[in-house]
Amino acid sequence: MSQLEIKDLHVAIGDKPIVRGFTLTIRRGEVHAIMGPNGTGKSTLAKAVAGHPDYTITGGDVLLDGKSILTHEADERARAGLFLAFQYPSDIPGVSIANFLRAAVQARLAEGEELDATAYYQRLYAKMDLLKIDRKFTSRSVNDGFSGGEKKRCEILQMAMLEPKFALMDETDSGLDIDALRIVADGVNALRAAAHPPGILLITHYQRLLDYIVPDHVHVMWDGRIVKSGDKSLALELEAKGYDWVKKEFAAA
Amino acid sequence: MANSATDTLPPAADPATDNPVVGIDQTKGDFSYKVDYEFDAGTGLSEKTVRYISSVKKEAPWILEFRLNALKKFLSMPMPTHWATKDLENIHFDKIRYYLSQGQKPKRTWDEVPDDIKKTFERLGIPEQERKFLAGVEAQFDSEAAYSNIKDLVAKQGVIFANSTEALREHPEIFRKFFGKVIPTGDNKFSALNSAVFSGGSFIYVPKGVKVAQPLQAYFRINAENFGQFERTLIIADEGSEVVYMEGCTAPKFSTSTLHSAVVELVALKGAKIQYITVQNWANNVFNLVTKRGVAHEEAEIKWIDCNIGSRLTMKYPGVVLKGRKARGEVLSIALANDGQHQDTGAKMIHAADETTSNIIAKSISVGQGRSTYRGIVHIPRHLKGCKNNTECDALLINSNSRTDTYPAITVRGDKNATQHEASVSKVNEEMIFYMQSRGLTEGQAMSLAVNGFINDLARQFPMEYSVELKRLIDLEMEGSVG
Numbered sequence: 001m002s003q004l005e006i007k008d009l010h011v012a013i014g015d016k017p018i019v020r021g022f023t024l025t026i027r028r029g030e031v032h033a034i035m036g037p038n039g040t041g042k043s044t045l046a047k048a049v050a051g052h053p054d055y056t057i058t059g060g061d062v063l064l065d066g067k068s069i070l071t072h073e074a075d076e077r078a079r080a081g082l083f084l085a086f087q088y089p090s091d092i093p094g095v096s097i098a099n100f101l102r103a104a105v106q107a108r109l110a111e112g113e114e115l116d117a118t119a120y121y122q123r124l125y126a127k128m129d130l131l132k133i134d135r136k137f138t139s140r141s142v143n144d145g146f147s148g149g150e151k152k153r154c155e156i157l158q159m160a161m162l163e164p165k166f167a168l169m170d171e172t173d174s175g176l177d178i179d180a181l182r183i184v185a186d187g188v189n190a191l192r193a194a195a196h197p198p199g200i201l202l203i204t205h206y207q208r209l210l211d212y213i214v215p216d217h218v219h220v221m222w223d224g225r226i227v228k229s230g231d232k233s234l235a236l237e238l239e240a241k242g243y244d245w246v247k248k249e250f251a252a253a
Numbered sequence: 254m255a256n257s258a259t260d261t262l263p264p265a266a267d268p269a270t271d272n273p274v275v276g277i278d279q280t281k282g283d284f285s286y287k288v289d290y291e292f293d294a295g296t297g298l299s300e301k302t303v304r305y306i307s308s309v310k311k312e313a314p315w316i317l318e319f320r321l322n323a324l325k326k327f328l329s330m331p332m333p334t335h336w337a338t339k340d341l342e343n344i345h346f347d348k349i350r351y352y353l354s355q356g357q358k359p360k361r362t363w364d365e366v367p368d369d370i371k372k373t374f375e376r377l378g379i380p381e382q383e384r385k386f387l388a389g390v391e392a393q394f395d396s397e398a399a400y401s402n403i404k405d406l407v408a409k410q411g412v413i414f415a416n417s418t419e420a421l422r423e424h425p426e427i428f429r430k431f432f433g434k435v436i437p438t439g440d441n442k443f444s445a446l447n448s449a450v451f452s453g454g455s456f457i458y459v460p461k462g463v464k465v466a467q468p469l470q471a472y473f474r475i476n477a478e479n480f481g482q483f484e485r486t487l488i489i490a491d492e493g494s495e496v497v498y499m500e501g502c503t504a505p506k507f508s509t510s511t512l513h514s515a516v517v518e519l520v521a522l523k524g525a526k527i528q529y530i531t532v533q534n535w536a537n538n539v540f541n542l543v544t545k546r547g548v549a550h551e552e553a554e555i556k557w558i559d560c561n562i563g564s565r566l567t568m569k570y571p572g573v574v575l576k577g578r579k580a581r582g583e584v585l586s587i588a589l590a591n592d593g594q595h596q597d598t599g600a601k602m603i604h605a606a607d608e609t610t611s612n613i614i615a616k617s618i619s620v621g622q623g624r625s626t627y628r629g630i631v632h633i634p635r636h637l638k639g640c641k642n643n644t645e646c647d648a649l650l651i652n653s654n655s656r657t658d659t660y661p662a663i664t665v666r667g668d669k670n671a672t673q674h675e676a677s678v679s680k681v682n683e684e685m686i687f688y689m690q691s692r693g694l695t696e697g698q699a700m701s702l703a704v705n706g707f708i709n710d711l712a713r714q715f716p717m718e719y720s721v722e723l724k725r726l727i728d729l730e731m732e733g734s735v736g
């Protein structure tokens with residue numbers, strides 16, 4: 001079984017330690033939700049695992065199918081099967097979604113191997129149908145002038161096309177109204193129902209998203225590490241009691 | 254007359270003394286080699302040189318006169334270093350060969366061509382035959398047949414498509430009237446130099462009402478002469494005619510000298526349309542100092558599409574003089590300055606009649622220590638009515654060392670004219686690159702995609718084969734720019 005292991009991971013930005021001893025194993029097909037108040041290191045964790053150059057790993061390891069990926073560049077990690085859905089995706093003016101994805105798919109082929117353009121478009125359109133995305137969407141420049149909802153749908157479409165083994169979804173619900181949230185959640189659920197579903201690490205601040213994407217496991221992150229784990233009922237408990245409850249319990253522990 | 258000299262081409266400039274940018278190998282992409290020349294004017298420029306060139310070409314006395322007059326102007330004019338870069342002072346005019354004509358096949362073999370050059374040709378998808386020419390292995394590019402076909406085809410429509418020597422000899426009645434009129438000899442020091450020693454280039458005349466269906470390409474007729482350093486091109490589109498001309502190719506070019514100074518004149522008579530497309534990629538030891546201008550008569554249209562990559566210094570400001578009512582002028586330009594390169598480019602729009610319109614879109618990309626400068630002139634005098642100009646300059650910087658300057662000079666007098674100007678400077682930032690890398694693209698692929706996106710709206714206006722080559726070329730340039 002394919003798995004992503006994060007072992008006692010420590011991450012710093014500059015001199016400042018942000019993630020402090022984070023440990024979690026995700027198996028393919030599982031959905032793990034990470035919840036926690038702002039500033040607790042959730043986004044830092046996702047970016048560090050994806051290989052952002054600004055984040056320094058000061059300890060621990062990240063293993064994909066048993067092999068450490070920490071010495072690999074972000075693009076190598078991506079090609080190995082990791083995907084980061086961004087909270088704030090960059091826009092790439094002048095580059096259409098179709099061409100961007102094509103370049104990303106091409107990058108996964110062996111050297112000298114040419115992309116089959118017809119097959120690529122067939123697959124792209126199939127994924128768009130699955131996610132109920134209009135055909136015109138992919139001729140637009142990546143994220144350029146997109147609404148919050150469009151940006152997130154663009155992320156989901158990329159995830160669907162690149163078929164990662166593991167996806168880190170960073171605050172996918174932020175900035176979305178309830179309709180947009182439902183559309184994005186439907187997309188994620190469609191990918192979960194596919195033949196080879198990815199393992200998903202779902203980072204969120206609110207319980208709301210978990211009404212639509214029901215997680216297998218819920219973890220509470222506080223001060224750079226997981227302080228409590230449970231099933232989906234933990235999310236509801238958090239919703240009812242608020243994060244202060246965690247803070248108190250953790251401070252007491 | 255034939256003076257058979259065996260000689261070595263001038264060696265590349267010593268990077269240590271000649272290059273103000275420290276640490277850049279200016280000899281890269283430069284490939285000189287031993288070759289026999291049938292005609293060789295020797296090094297240095299004098300009246301003797303000019304007379305020699307004229308006699309080799311068996312020119313009419315008026316052309317010799319024109320050349321000698323130009324030489325005087327050239328010698329008397331100062332370098333334009335009061336506004337342009339001081340790097341111009343590093344051109345050693347006395348070390349340059351002003352005329353070379355290959356009488357024999359060069360003795361270089363394909364095996365002697367450096368591997369990295371071969372690899373580049375391969376990556377760019379340059380056909381086998383053309384590679385040999387471009388690498389200087391073959392003096393004559395084996396597409397003479399293709400060229401003759403086009404020439405014969407358009408000849409049926411009465412179009413004259415010839416090189417400058419041939420055209421001045423065979424059709425003086427047509428070309429003399431316009432030759433040197435759009436760009437006077439003394440327009441600038443380098444147009445004077447070209448006027449004194451010009452050789453090669455295309456002369457085209459399109460008769461009234463003739464619309465040339467296929468683009469005329471210098472690409473199909475590359476030969477030693479056409480690839481000259483001082484080519485001269487004159488295109489005349491008679492009333493209501495239309496023509497598209499394309500020059501250059503994106504392969505790194507075998508260059509015989511470190512100085513390239515061309516003059517291109519366009520004349521669009523009433524209601525005519527000329528589109529002139531250039532895509533060039535120079536070795537980075539070349540000074541590329543080119544004067545390009547067109548005159549658009551009533552309701553005529555001139556469009557320059559200009560793409561400059563490579564060279565040590567390029568100075569080029571294609572212009573249109575909007576001479577007749579409702580004339581239109583357009584310059585679309587892309588410049589890419591990599592490490593050790595300076596692209597000093599822009600556009601000139603001189604409005605000289607009512608209801609004339611002009612459009613300038615200039616995009617520059619500076620990589621590493623590369624430097625881009627935009628210089629533009631838009632002139633609309635007070636007495637004119639209903640003139641419009643639109644100017645957009647966008648600069649993209651890749652890494653913090655790059656430099657970009659914009660010097661737009663827009664003079665719009667009178668209240669019956671309109672102009673709008675937009676300029677932007679953007680950076681390919683780390684977040685954008687990380688975003689693309691997180692999708693599996695390498696840093697180099699990410700950069701080239703960002704650059705291709707930046708120029709996409711302009712590149713789309715290029716003919717298909719050029720935009721494809723341009724994209725490949727940018728991929729190569731970006732690959733090399735990632736540390």
